[in-house]
Each structure stands twice: as structure tokens, then as C-alpha cells.
Amino acid sequence: MDMGDKDKFGLEKGSGDPVNYHSSNMSTDWRFGGANISNQSMGLVPTDNSIPVRKGDLMGSSVSLVNSFCPTIWDHPNSLNLGFCDSNAQTGTNTSNTVAIRKGIPVCSSTSIDKALDIGWNPTISKGGVFLQSNTGIIPQSLSQFPADADFIERAARFSCFNAGNFSDMMNPFSIPQTLVPYSKGGTVQAPIQNNEMHLPEAAKEVTPSADHGATEGNPIENERQTGNFMRHPDEEKQGIGVSSNESDEADFSGSGDGQGDPSMLESAGGDPSSSKGISIKKRKRSGQDNELDQVKGAQVPGEGAKDNTETKQKGDQNLTSATAKPAGKHGKDSSQPSDAPKEDYIHVRARRGQATNSHSLAERVRREKISERMKFLQDLVPGCSKVTGKAVMLDEIINYVQSLQRQVEFLSMKLAAVNPRLDFNIEGFLAKDILQARGGSSTMGFSPDMGMSHPQLHPSQQGLIQAGIPGMGSPSDALRRTINSQLTAMSGGYKEPTQLPNMWVDDELHNVVQMNYGASVPFNNQELNGSLPPGHMKVEL
């Protein structure tokens, strides 16, 4: 099972990422996860808050699993900043994952991590027991950890008990209200597994806000049984709770529990005090989860207290341009998205604490965060934009840059037109005189050792060319290409931003291929990145 999971994730790393990436919040998740890991040092977060501790469990388990996949990535735990991904993700992740060098976007390899983390996150939000069910990949490994943590189990039980108490009156149609009551009182639970499944998600929903004031059932045996129940029905729970803890949950609830009532009934049963916004389950669950997330994040984000985190997150939400707040602010929503992307086409959003849960505002927030992510990439791409904050100013810079690039193209084409009155780009001439001869000094014609190597290569072909005239586009363009390519590589090496450009390039190509979500383009991209056209081996299309 271990290997199977690894394979699955590896596969997803390689090819499933266009879908994942499309959710476009991988980077934030990545950052979040990275921060998590770094802060936790891959372990439990020793807080007194019950939720983070549990989360720490999950994180530990998921991290260990994830670590086995991409150990290099975790070597660079860093701040939440995109720069982290820039500098480290590429170097770290490129080793195993050709598709993976995406700046900022957690490099497709990290999508698996994101998913893992997400899987770790969401179920945690839904209080552990659910987690066991919903996380197919991570369950096997982490399962062993959970029963061992009596505290965690107790909490899980407590939540479900709490929930059962809430729903006892409402759950009549489900034919197990009686059993629920004794359950809530801490008695042994003979409740059918179905009910457990049903209750747990609601428990997750309901209890999140009231996480700390669950009844102290303290029946480890029953808890274990319950977790055992969970374990026994991984598939159902997986469907039921799913990795995405939001709208899909509603449908999932109905899927997992027969005759499950409409969500409105459940939500009214909840009477969640902390949720001041929502009527709908999903929204409450989202807010609850966000609360939890907030708390967890607050515990784990470096240098920020939980309170600060929520505050900054809220602030970050309002202030689009604040770069520091943004990473923290995005996590609440973003953690749900990568997991959702593979399952659903639409984007699930979690309402953050203190935020309006109006669907419009949620969608608006999603959109804004996506856009701000992209703007970050653009910031790195456009020179001189790093200090600029503010969408308008950055757009200004981008516009100026694109205009200058276009003007450069015009200028160069004019230059070429002037130089060649007949538009005959004499390729053999190039080969013979200009390119082959080593000319030092000029950075554009930076003749590196490559030139020396290509020199003997080209001479015979060139001579052949001259003798045979132009035998066709094949050889001249090939040779020219080779030389120009070496020039270009040398040039890009001497570029002002040497490391940035190639990385960014790959990122972007990858990014576009992946993001465009063309199925065919993925193998295309892989081909490209694997150097399907290495210098000197290009096929000539005539």
C-alpha cells in the first residue's frame, strides 16, 4: 500500500498536475505546507490548542509520506514567500520531476505534496476520524499513528459525541437517534457505521467552532471502536467526506448515508453559534474549518501568534497588495483547492473567519487571490518590479515592459532589414565567416567553449554546403541553428539574470502548458523539457 501510494503520487507528480495546477493555488498551498513543515520541524506542534496538535499529527504523518516523495523540496523550508519557491523549488525538485520546475507554482512534484497536505488538512478540519476515511493515500500510513494518540481519538470522539447530541433529535429519519444519545453520554456506541459516517462530517462541521467545549467522554475504547469503524469504511468516508471539505460534502453526505436528510435540516440542528454568517452547511463548515485552519496556521506560521495570523489574514484579504499578508491569507482558501481540483471542475472556497460567506464575495476572493499570484510571477519576470506593490503600478510596469520589448523587436527587424537589402540571410555566409570564428568580447556573440566544439562539427558540413549549394533547408538551418543555439545559450548564460531567465522560462512554458490544461500538451511539455530537441538533433520540418 505504501508503494502504491507512492506510485500514485509519483504519477500525479508527473502527469496529473495540469489538473491540479489549474486550481492555481498550489503555490500558496506549497508555501503554507512548507512553512508548516519548517515550523513544525516535521513534528507535532506543541500547543495547548487541541486542534493544532491533532493537525500536527496529521502533518507529521503526511509529511513523512510526502518526504519520501520529494525529500529535496523539504530541504528548503522557508518563509511563505514566493521567493522560496523560486530559489529552492527549482533546484530541489528538478531532480526527479522534469515537469516540476515551476517557479512559485509548487512545481508539479509539489502538487502531490499539496494534495497530501491538503488531504492532511481537510480531514483534520473535519476532525480526524473523518480524516482517516477521506485520505486514501495517507490513511494507511497515518492510521497507525492515530489510534496511538489517545488524545486525538478522544477529541475525535468528543466531537462526534457533541455532534450526535446536537443531531439526536434531527436524526430520527436515520433510525439511530437512540444510539446516538447514549453515545453522546459516553456510553458504548453500537451505532451503525453509517451513522458514524454521517455524524462525523457534521461533527466536523459543527464542532469546529466549538472545538474546545466538547464533552469529555473519555471512553478510549469506544473511541477506538469508532475509529475502527472509520477504518473499516475508508471508501465510504472517502466519498462521504472527500478531500474537499466544502460544497462537495453536501452531495457526499447524501452519498454516504442512505436517506440522509437535506442539509438544511442538519444545519438547523447545528445551530452553530460561532458561525455568524452562513445558513448553508458548506459555508459553516468552511468557516469552521477556516477557524481551525486559522488557529492551526496561527500556531504554525513563524513569528505570528494565532491572533495575529487571523488578523493579518483578514487584513491580507482586504489588502490585495500586501505581499506579506497574502501568503497567510491565501492558505485558508487554497488548501481546499488543490484537493478539489482533481475532483471537481469548479473551485471550492472556504470562507475565512470574519469574512462574508456570500458566494459572490467568495468567488471574488478566489479570483483576487489567483490574480495576485500571477502578479507575483510577473513581478519576478519584469525587471524592477520587485519593490512595487499595488496592482495598478505593477500593471503599469508590465505594460511598459511589454511595450519596450515590442519596440525592441521592431527595432531589430528594422536593423535586419537595413542590413540585408535583399532579405537573403546567407546562412552559409554566417557559418563560414561570422559564427565559426571565435570572437571574444561581445557578450551577444559570446563564444564559449561550445563554439570551439561546434567548430569542427560545422566545417565539414559547411564545406559540403558550399559545394552542393544549398542542398535544402536541412543542413544550413541545422548548422546555423546549432551555432546560434550555442550562442544563445552562451548569451543567456551571460544574461543579466542568468539563473532567472532559464528557470522562469521553464516555469512559464511548463506553466502555460500545464495551465492550458490540454491533455495532449502534457506529454508535449515533458518532451520539451526532456530536451526533445537537443542541439544538433532537431528534425527539420520543411
Add this chain to the structure above:
Amino acid sequence: MASPSSFKQELLKKWVLGLQSCCSMAKDMGISERKKAIKLSADLAMASARDGRTCWSRAVIANASKQNESKILVQKILGSECERLVKASSIGFSSCNKRFTSKRILRRSCSSLRRIRRSAPKRVQASSIAKRMVKKRTQLLKGLVPGGESMDEFSLIEETLDYIISLRAQIDVMRCLADASERLKSQ
């Protein structure tokens, strides 16, 4: 890195193709025409090297294929995939455009209604100013990036990213060729 150089190689290969066909086409073009031909072939090469994966490249190809004089060039440069790409680009383009223009009409009508209703509160908020600024610039950017008119903000930014990178590669290749030919000439 394999990818940037491979893109440049692709670009160069296709560009040289186009240039050769240009050369055969017109011996007595004025400098501006030559420049146009060069630029066009470079742009087409860049767009085709992107292989229709990005919106802007499709837009470039669609625009070029619409004009009669550049059609031949398009065919030459795109080669075998020409028909497929042109069809894809034009289809996508037209549908996008239709959708976009209809949305635009709807939006305009709505906003005019809103403006009539909202004439009372005269408070100018910073956020609205910022929004207007951003909107203005987004419109500018849409004009810059080929095919940008029919894109929402998010995909516009994505396209811009890709477009910037492709432009940079194109400039590199052109500069190389220009320098090479200059040196050749000077000898």
C-alpha cells in the same frame, strides 16, 4: 536549460524558413516592407513555436492568416500543422470574440443603469479610484497582448507572462541574427 534554448531553436528555424520564403517572394521591397516581412515572420515563428498552446499565439496566427499577404507566410512557417492551427485559432478567436462582445454589451448596459441610479452618492473612495486605474491599465495591456481583448483578467495575466517570455526569446534570436549579419556585412 533545454527548454529556453529549444524554444529559441524552434523560433530560429521557423523564422529562417519564413525569411527564406520572403526573400524568394520579393526582391525589391522597400526597407519598411522588408522590416514588416521580417517582423511578421519573426512573430509568426514565435507564435508557431508556441504551437497554439497559448491564446496570444493563436491570435497572432489568426490575425496573420486573415490578411491575404501574410497567408503564404503563415503556411510556410506553420508547415504541416498550418490548417489545424489556423482553424483552431480562428474558431477559438471568433467564439471568444462573440462571447466577449456580448458580455461587453451586457456589462455596458448594466453599468449605465447603475450609473443612473448611483448618481446620488458623490463620495469618491480610494478603492474605486484604484479600481478605475487598474481597469484602465488592464485595457491597455489587453491592447498590447495579441488576442488580449477576449480574455478575462486572470488569463490575461497568464498570457502576458507567456508573451513576455516569448518576446524575450524572440529578441534574443533576432539580436543574434542581426549581429551575425552585421558582422558578415562588415567583412
